[in-house]
Amino acid sequence: MGAYILKRLVSAIPVLFGITVIVFLIMALIPGDPATAILGAYATPENVERLNRHLGLDRPLWQQYFVWVGNLVQGDFGRSFALNRPVLDEILDRFSATLVLAGTAFVLCALLGIVAGVVSAARQYGLADKAITAAVILGISVPSFFLGMMMILLFAVHLRWLPVSGMYSMFGGGDLPDLIRHLAMPAIALSLVATGVVARLTRANMLEVLRQDFIRTARAKGVHERRVIWGHALRAAMVSVIPILGLQAGFVLSGAVYIEIVFQWPGIGRMLVDAILKRDILLVQGGVVFVAACYVGFNILVDVAQAWLDPRIKT
């Protein structure tokens, strides 16, 4: 197992290196530069040149790249010019907020999706199955940002049960119940599509597993039905469900961008959108590399979990 983990870790290095090249090139290739973004209507060629020199952007591209990667390897992400603070401080602050949101949404989608999928498979074509399938299709079809805005209108503006936006209250609050109140709408809005996907795939896999011989044997031996479903069948189905969960983690992370904007969640998705609009090169590059590294790391975890569930995969 140790060797397998090591192998997966080593294979991540070229991936990360590739990411640095791609994100650097994208930022270099998109039109518009930070100086224009800062100066706005006052971006004369002379002013732009003066600012670019100040920001170190007058050097050749390859030099800029190696300086950046060289610093990155030593843990120095540089300084954001648009926020006036070290890139890494900003990323860590914002990523923790995203982690809370995306983590909650991920747990919600995994729990609800698996439970809904199992229940629907166990009662194929029954009333519960039909109700769950209808809800799932609706959930997959509604764009999360639209759902978010509708939730704000209903629960925050009309009913006033929940706060509109932000992570904590401006006055008082700051404790866990305050956080949960702020988290409820964005986490649900964010998890909905992923929940639908997980539910559908869990249902399909469960149906397949339930037709297999070992399930029939278990039932024949008189194992309690609840144990057959949640013990034997689910464990076998999880081998195919876990990679889907891994994909959903990526989906939830990228979906957080919209949700963070709608709910003004101080997370990394919103940070990246602002940074791109301001052409805050180091913040975009650092942020993307950081998120990509997390995603790669999470996928390694998924692979390892799968290998643990089904040792045949390790080859």
Next chain:
Amino acid sequence: MPFPLTRRHAGLLTAAFLATSALTAPALAQTPPGVLVVGQIAEPQALDPHAVTAVNDFRILMNLYDGLVRYAPGTLEVEPALAEDWEIDEDGTVYTFTLREGVTFHDGSALDAEAVVWNFERMLDEDHPMHEATGPFPLSFFFSAIEEVEAVDDRTVRFTLNEPYAPFLSNLAYPTGLIVSPAAVEEHGEDFGRNPSGTGPFVFEEWRSNERVTLLRNPDYWDGEAAAEAVIFRPITDANTRTAEMLAGGIDIMVEVPPVALSQFEGAGFEIVEQAGPHVWFLILNTKEGPFADVRVRQAANYAINKEALVNDVLEGTATVASGPVAPAFSWAYAGLDPYPHDPDRARELLAEAGAEGAELTFYVTEGGSGMLDPVPMGTAIQADLAAVGLDVRIETYEWNTFLGRVNPGLEGQADMAQMAWMTNDPDTLPFLTLRTEAWPDEGGFNSGYYSNPEVDQLLEQARVETDQDERARLYKEMQEIVQEDAPWVFVANWVQNAVTNDRVENFSLEPSFFLLLKDVAKN
């Protein structure tokens, strides 16, 4: 294989239900009295007034700092602030300011002549120890006319300019002219932008990234204490969310209300405040090549576009029709000409005379951007108006930074027309940078349509160095008449800035400078 609802399941459900109701039970608290919560359109970049360029940042800065002079309330006329008094020599090149006595920065250091000199040297002198460390200072060219700043004595500062420069006082009233505490800059270095210290009516308390900037009342303010105990600026970038926060009571003051959201606030409990400002929204026409090289085609475009419909229907009354390159907010310099009327028949006649019927035009439109209002719907409405007189307009839409990167270097070889908007603190800057022959892009200006009229050049040069206000007004009015006739732009709109407050906020008004001054605003 049933899943009966067991007692355990029921218990879990009840617990979950109770937990949710416990969380939602406390009715959401209103914001407390004495604390103004302002919904901003974005996170500030920095709270160092010399390092930033956005109106969004200025809204905070004007409450933290003072300049030597400021705009008198409700006007764009300069009045004393940190300087009690000033003298201008006969040539208009030496300005001598006398500072107010006994003013201290929030960090306790004294505001004296040395501090003022230090402020301008940090911005302008590349060898200043703090220039590299705390820069760049993108708008420092506002003060490029300054040759020397010196402290004559403790309370006297003298600026020597390299030529007479009429907008100098007005620029000192702009955020780039606000005075920061040298001691605080030296203490915090590159982090000064997050640890600001000025002399203003509010003292910086806290900046939590993407959540809030908090300011507290300055008990020692030289111009009397502020009415509110504290001000909180919340960045809420999404306009729909900002509107929802305002409706739900999460913010007390909302600036830049989207036109489509205004009707939400027309009922009881809210007040809509409006103020025309120094803003011009126009179309740059490529006068160098293509159909718009002919003045008749440019005039035809001005006749063809229904500006009334644009400001009333697309912008829902949040703008007025523009008549020329000077905004009406500069009342003394505004010529008050009649705008081109909407007259498609006249437009067709002119196009026929010029032989430009059915001409194909490329039109640069932006997706958004500072002062651009609602550029995409405006662009399509303009396209339809021009189509009605037989001009075939093809729109190319770009994201704001890309758009500027295409428009600022000049439209030659690329496009026939482009949207643009400017907000300036004086009537000089916009025409000087966008209408002179010497302001063509290759000379470092913003005359992206290559308009050139020697008469206009001369009037603008003269107006900029003339120190007599009446004479300046005369020169500008003459310039506006010529420019309107030459039609290097389609003059479209002057933005009426708006804000909404809830009924707990008192004494709130907007300034023509587009700044947000909160000193006298109270909340119960």
